Amino acid sequence: MYKFYFVLLCLTSVVFTQEITWTDVSSNYTLAEGVKLFKGERTSPKLEAYYIDVDMNNENLAVRPYITGDIATVPVLTKRFGAIAAVNGGYFGGTTSYSAVIYPGEVKAQNVSAVTRNGKSYPVARSMFSMDSSFGFSVDWIYHFGNLPENVYTYEAPLPYVNNDPNPLAPPAINEGTSYDDLLVGIGGGPVLVKDGEINITYNEEVMWGSGVGLDNRDPRTALGYTEDNHVILMVADGRAVSSEGLSLPEMAQEFIDLGCVAAMNLDGGGSSQMAVGNQFVNLSQSRSLPVIFAVTHRDSLNLPKTPAYEEIIDTEYDNASQNGEGWFPTANAGYYGTTPALLNEAGTGESYAEFLPVLGGTAEYEVYGWWVASTNRASDTPYIIKHADGEDTVRVDQSKNGSSWQLIGIYNFSGDGSESVIISDNSSAGPQKFVVADAVRFVSYDSTLTNVEETSLVVNEFRLDQNYPNPFNPVTSINYNLSKDGMVKLQVFDVLGRKVETLVDDYKLKGSYSVSFDASELGSGIYFYRLTASGKSITRKMTLLK
Numbered sequence: 001m002y003k004f005y006f007v008l009l010c011l012t013s014v015v016f017t018q019e020i021t022w023t024d025v026s027s028n029y030t031l032a033e034g035v036k037l038f039k040g041e042r043t044s045p046k047l048e049a050y051y052i053d054v055d056m057n058n059e060n061l062a063v064r065p066y067i068t069g070d071i072a073t074v075p076v077l078t079k080r081f082g083a084i085a086a087v088n089g090g091y092f093g094g095t096t097s098y099s100a101v102i103y104p105g106e107v108k109a110q111n112v113s114a115v116t117r118n119g120k121s122y123p124v125a126r127s128m129f130s131m132d133s134s135f136g137f138s139v140d141w142i143y144h145f146g147n148l149p150e151n152v153y154t155y156e157a158p159l160p161y162v163n164n165d166p167n168p169l170a171p172p173a174i175n176e177g178t179s180y181d182d183l184l185v186g187i188g189g190g191p192v193l194v195k196d197g198e199i200n201i202t203y204n205e206e207v208m209w210g211s212g213v214g215l216d217n218r219d220p221r222t223a224l225g226y227t228e229d230n231h232v233i234l235m236v237a238d239g240r241a242v243s244s245e246g247l248s249l250p251e252m253a254q255e256f257i258d259l260g261c262v263a264a265m266n267l268d269g270g271g272s273s274q275m276a277v278g279n280q281f282v283n284l285s286q287s288r289s290l291p292v293i294f295a296v297t298h299r300d301s302l303n304l305p306k307t308p309a310y311e312e313i314i315d316t317e318y319d320n321a322s323q324n325g326e327g328w329f330p331t332a333n334a335g336y337y338g339t340t341p342a343l344l345n346e347a348g349t350g351e352s353y354a355e356f357l358p359v360l361g362g363t364a365e366y367e368v369y370g371w372w373v374a375s376t377n378r379a380s381d382t383p384y385i386i387k388h389a390d391g392e393d394t395v396r397v398d399q400s401k402n403g404s405s406w407q408l409i410g411i412y413n414f415s416g417d418g419s420e421s422v423i424i425s426d427n428s429s430a431g432p433q434k435f436v437v438a439d440a441v442r443f444v445s446y447d448s449t450l451t452n453v454e455e456t457s458l459v460v461n462e463f464r465l466d467q468n469y470p471n472p473f474n475p476v477t478s479i480n481y482n483l484s485k486d487g488m489v490k491l492q493v494f495d496v497l498g499r500k501v502e503t504l505v506d507d508y509k510l511k512g513s514y515s516v517s518f519d520a521s522e523l524g525s526g527i528y529f530y531r532l533t534a535s536g537k538s539i540t541r542k543m544t545l546l547k
Contacts, residue, residue, distance in 0.1 A: 018042050020049065020255065029277040032084050034058030035296055037277065040237075040255075045218065048244040049237040050275050050282050051259070052085055054296050056135055056230045062299040063131065063232050065089055065187040067101045067108050071289040074274035075281055081295060085277045087222050087234045089292030090189040091268050097292050099268075100128050100142065100188030102149060104302055106405055109292075110144045111188040113171065117164075117210045123171035124207045125158045127265045129224055129294075130186035137226040139192060139263035141202070143172040147335060147404045150527050150542075151496050152186070153177030158205035165204075175524025179496060181544060185302070187224075187267075187294050193253035194225060194264040201249055213269065218246035220273035220286075224294060225256045225264025233259055234294065236275040238284045267294070310361040310450040315440045316343050318538045320359065323438065325352025325426070331437070335404030337371040339498045342439035347379050350427030354438030359463075359537050360416035363389070364447035367411050368422060372437035374403025379430035382437065385423040388412035399437050406442055414443070465532040465539040468518070472544040475521040479504070481532050483511045489534040491516060496527050509534070520545050 020040040029037055034057075040049040054061055066081045071094075078086040090099025090111075097109035114123045125141040132138075140154035155177050159169045191206040193199070203215045220239035226232050233256065239246020247255070249266060256264035272290055275282040314321050315338040323343060330341035345352050360366065368386060372378070378399035386393045386409065395409050414420050424438045464482040471477060483489065491505035501523060504516050518530070525547045531540040 018044050020047060022051075029280070029282075031277065032061065032296075032298070034061050035084060037085075037282065045245045046243060047237065047247065048283070049235065049247065049255075051233050051235040052087075052275070052296060054232040054234070056137075056232055060299055062135075062297050062302050063295065064103070064185045064297055064302060065101045065292055065294050067097055067292045069095045069291065071095055071291045073287065073289055074293055075276035075279045077293045078276045078295060079279035081293070081297075082301065083293070083295035083297045085234075085275070086293040086295035087224070087236055088268055088272045088274045088290055089187055089294050092291050095291050099126070099190075099292070100144075100152070100186055101292055102130070102152070102183060102186035104184055105149065107144070107147050107149060107152070109188075110147070111142060113144065115207050115211070117207065118166075120168050122161070122165070122168045122207050123159065124161075125155050125172050126188060126190040126206045127192045127202075128152075128186045128188045129265050130180070131184050132180075132182040133184045134182070135230070137230070137232065137263070139195065139225070139265045141192065141206075142188070143177065145174050146497055148496075149183045150179055150181070152180050152183060153526070154180065158192075158202050161205050161207055163204045163209050165207075174495075174497075174526065178525060179527040181527065187292070189265050189267040191249070192263075192265055193223060193249060194256050194261055197257075197262045199250070199253045199257060201253055203249060213266075214248070216248045216250065218248050218251070219269055220271070221247050221249070221252050221269045222267040222273045222275075223252055223256070223264055224267065225259075225261035227260045228262050233261055233264070234275070234296070236273050236283050238273070241284060244284070308444045309447050310364070310366075310443075310445040312358055312360065312443045313337075313440060313538075313540070314356045314358060314442075315538075316340060316354065316438055318533065319535075320357040320537065321354065323352075323354050327352050327426070328354070328438070331373050333373045333375055335373045337440035339494060339500060342373045342437050344435040344437055345426045346432070347428035347430040347434045347436060348426040350425050353423050353425040356422045356441040357418070358414070358416075358420065358422075358441075358443050359418070360414050360420075360443060361445070361450040362416045364414065364416070364445045364450055365411060366414050367444040368409045369406040369442040369444070370397060370409050370424075371406055371440040371442070372397075372399045372403050373439060374399060374401055376400055377434055379428040379434050379436045381428050381430060383425045383427050384409050385425060386410060386412055387419075387421045387423070389415040389420065463535065463537050463539070465530075465541055467541060468530065468543045472546040473520070474545065474547050475523075476517060476519050477543065478515055478517055479530060480513065480515045482513045483509055483534055485511050485535050487535050489532070491530065491532050493518065494529045494531065496529075501528070504530075
């Protein structure tokens with residue numbers, strides 16, 4: 001009898017819930033062309049909600065996340081980053097984002113890989129809203145296998161948890177996912193609300209139970225989605241107020257369906273639910289400061305990287321990199337470039353140093369980048385000594401921050417005559433138990449007179465590694481390369497985590513052209529890298545296995 005009464009109440013609540021009436025209020029705000037703002041109202045149950053409609057067919061518009069350590073409310077961050085409008089981002093604690101934040105070419109934060117429930121750790125694949133370089137959109141369940149955009153893998157479904165599942169599952173397997181091959185920006189959250197044009201709320205599967213995020217209760221909510229005709233919808237519903245009770249996740253999902261969205265995803269809610277146009281609150285003022293917003297911006301805010309005409313990366317393991325002096329040892333920390341750990345040396349007087357000798361494509365202006373593994377015991381004044389065509393410069397770098405990504409050291413003219421170098425010295429004033437890091441150095445030029453790395457062959461004084469063919473491939477592909485002199489040659493294949501999966505060549509070869517076949521029958525679909533090393537030079541290329 002009591003069960004019947006409860007069901008009857010639920011049915012009555014659904015039947016008498018009014019539809020939301022949406023009104024275009026764009027004229028009340030300063031918005032760019034292609035951006036509209038709508039206010040939604042309902043008298044029973046009481047509701048005030050808002051959504052921003054961004055026409056991404058407008059070539060002047062973009063959407064993207066921003067993250068900062070200097071947390072603030074959404075209006076403050078919207079103004080700070082020069083955005084047109086914004087909503088709050090994914091889940092966070094203090095200044096730390098627990099949801100993915102991806103900039104062009106850089107993962108600023110990752111979705112949590114596991115959550116704790118009832119004293120147990122539950123690996124989890126949670127949602128991410130992404131945009132590719134063609135300004136197409138996707139909502140997917142993802143898992144990170146490294147700290148680069150190509151290390152983000154998507155899955156056809158999340159892990160099959162049930163509500164209050166007593167048994168944690170194994171983490172997602174890399175060979176069961178698919179790597180993004182064109183990920184431009186992304187923001188994580190959860191759960192998915194709409195997928196493939198249908199309501200698909202993966203609340204249990206994303207282990208939202210026990211998180212404080214309710215499923216059926218009405219609360220302040222923030223979510224975003226996209227339509228088939230390339231409109232992005234950012235929605236906020238006020239809640240926990242006399243004027244507005246809020247929305248449940250099923251109600252929020254239905255609103256996205258009614259607005260024509262083919263996919264949608266929930267973001268952080270409650271006191272974080274905020275929408276702003278410029279520095280002006282749109283919804284009920286919330287005072288909670290947060291580190292991440294998802295913003296409507298002008299397209300040039302993406303700062304899309306130009307296509308390099310020439311690029312060379314030198315890792316510490318390469319023949320044209322050397323460690324001099326005493327005291328070098330490998331780090332135990334993850335996040336190093338390539339397949340070998342970064343090398344550390346205690347701060348000293350300059351007697352120990354790592355030297356990187358580039359084999360450049362000719363006289364041009366080059367950007368010089370460094371990669372290091374950051375930690376609290378790293379020197380804050382590590383010297384990078386750049387010997388270039390116009391002389392010598394020393395740039396001191398704080399290696400306790402901004403690790404595991406390329407950081408610009410400076411822009412210099414190089415002649416490419418073999419006399420130039422980059423030196424990382426231990427000459428730091430950081431003191432005992434503080435360490436300098438030598439990991440990898442990258443040279444990039446946009447001078448069109450140099451060989452273009454996007455061409456089918458990357459030529460370095462006739463030392464050449466061609467793009468594999470076919471690419472993508474399944475399961476066999478051919479790799480051609482050319483040697484400018486006799487010597488030992490290595491051609492190896494690595495996965496996205498930098499683990500060697502196969503050695504194709506490890507032998508003495510005469511100068512000339514060669515072709516080798518790579519059979520990936522035993523490997524799973526995904527991105528792989530193949531590296532040719534010979535005569536003190538290395539070239540690495542990417543290939544895609546699709547099964």
